[in-house]
Amino acid sequence: MNLSKPLQGIIPPLITPLHEDFTLDYPSFFNILEHTVAGGVHGVFILGTTGEFSSLSTEVKNEVISLTCGKINKRIPVLVGITDCSFNQSLSYAAKAADCGAQAVVAAPPFYMRLDQVELINYYEKLADQVELPLMLYNIPSHARISIAPESVKILSEHPNIIGIKDSSNDLEYFKRLCRIFEDTNEFSLLIGPEEKMVESINMGGHGCVAGGANLFPKLYVKLYEAIKKTDSEAIQTLQANVLFLSQNLYSHADYQSAYLKGLKAAMSFEGHCKGILALPLYAYSEDEKATLKKKYEVVEARVNSYLKEKKL
Numbered sequence: 001m002n003l004s005k006p007l008q009g010i011i012p013p014l015i016t017p018l019h020e021d022f023t024l025d026y027p028s029f030f031n032i033l034e035h036t037v038a039g040g041v042h043g044v045f046i047l048g049t050t051g052e053f054s055s056l057s058t059e060v061k062n063e064v065i066s067l068t069c070g071k072i073n074k075r076i077p078v079l080v081g082i083t084d085c086s087f088n089q090s091l092s093y094a095a096k097a098a099d100c101g102a103q104a105v106v107a108a109p110p111f112y113m114r115l116d117q118v119e120l121i122n123y124y125e126k127l128a129d130q131v132e133l134p135l136m137l138y139n140i141p142s143h144a145r146i147s148i149a150p151e152s153v154k155i156l157s158e159h160p161n162i163i164g165i166k167d168s169s170n171d172l173e174y175f176k177r178l179c180r181i182f183e184d185t186n187e188f189s190l191l192i193g194p195e196e197k198m199v200e201s202i203n204m205g206g207h208g209c210v211a212g213g214a215n216l217f218p219k220l221y222v223k224l225y226e227a228i229k230k231t232d233s234e235a236i237q238t239l240q241a242n243v244l245f246l247s248q249n250l251y252s253h254a255d256y257q258s259a260y261l262k263g264l265k266a267a268m269s270f271e272g273h274c275k276g277i278l279a280l281p282l283y284a285y286s287e288d289e290k291a292t293l294k295k296k297y298e299v300v301e302a303r304v305n306s307y308l309k310e311k312k313l
Contacts, residue, residue: 001074003103003134006189007164008207009042010221011079012214013050013193015265016064017274022056024063028274032215033071035273039218042208044068045106047081047093049143049168050212050261054111055279058089062096069100077103079136085110087127094131105131106166108138109146117152128161136189137165139174150177157188164189166210172200179205195221196247199240202228212264213246216271217304219313220246242304249296254289258282266290267297 014036017028036044046068047053047061056064065080072078080097082090082105094105107127109120128135137156141147147169148156156162167175167190175192182188183205192201195211202208202225214221220242227235250263261278262285269276276284285293 005187006207011043013045013048016051018277036218040222043077045079066100079104083108098132104134106136109144111144128159134163140168166191168193253293
């Protein structure tokens with residue numbers, strides 16, 4: 001499968017369903033893959049933040065790569081997260097991704113050593129030199145402790161094997177600067193992370209969204225993307241309201257830094273897509289917390305499904 005340039009559309013960052021011993025829950029994982037593909041997504045991104053890559057064993061990561069590529073079987077692009085503090089380990093995951101038939105790899109900055117922009121540019125250039133698959137940058141300063149400066153992105157875009165960036169900075173001014181830098185090219189992909197900002201980012205010149213909520217309701221996000229591309233203002237308004245309602249009700253339940261992932265995995269468990277287990281150091285909501293979240297989820301589910309049914313989607 002040839003990877004289109006720029007890569008665009010809805011690319012969910014897949015959760016990693018786990019058993020109690022933190023091994024991979026195969027049946028749930030296959031279910032999630034088919035659920036998202038059936039929803040019309042334009043690709044999948046595995047082993048990202050939503051996939052809890054930093055908490056998974058090497059064995060589980062390699063299983064996720066091989067099973068995803070095998071199950072997807074080139075129907076849509078598979079993007080594989082290779083972020084690691086060890087350069088050689090990132091290369092190992094990238095080689096596994098290439099061997100299994102993935103279409104691209106994605107790397108955030110190494111997240112322990114303090115880096116400056118010169119070191120960061122050098123790191124990505126060395127990585128892009130040695131990986132076989134196209135490489136996407138991943139800007140997530142909240143977790144990596146460094147932002148990939150727009151000027152650094154511009155320099156790195158000149159490497160023939162670096163094809164785009166996923167921006168999870170939650171900073172629209174930063175994203176706007178990227179759009180201005182790349183306004184004269186149509187090959188370097190600009191993807192937004194926070195789904196709440198998808199409309200604004202695509203209208204600025206972005207190409208799509210790595211939307212966590214598309215694990216749950218892939219059709220909702222695909223239809224919003226299509227409405228944006230068609231400039232269907234009425235559909236955009238309604239669909240965006242649903243996206244924001246989901247986010248407000250499921251991603252900030254209880255006072256945890258990890259509330260987004262806790263809420264998403266709990267909601268997935270309500271649908272029978274997984275057991276809702278998070279890998280340590282994170283842990284799932286308590287039974288009381290899940291009970292109150294489920295009431296919110298039922299409202300979200302009814303609202304989204306009512307819209308999709310009304311539109312015969």
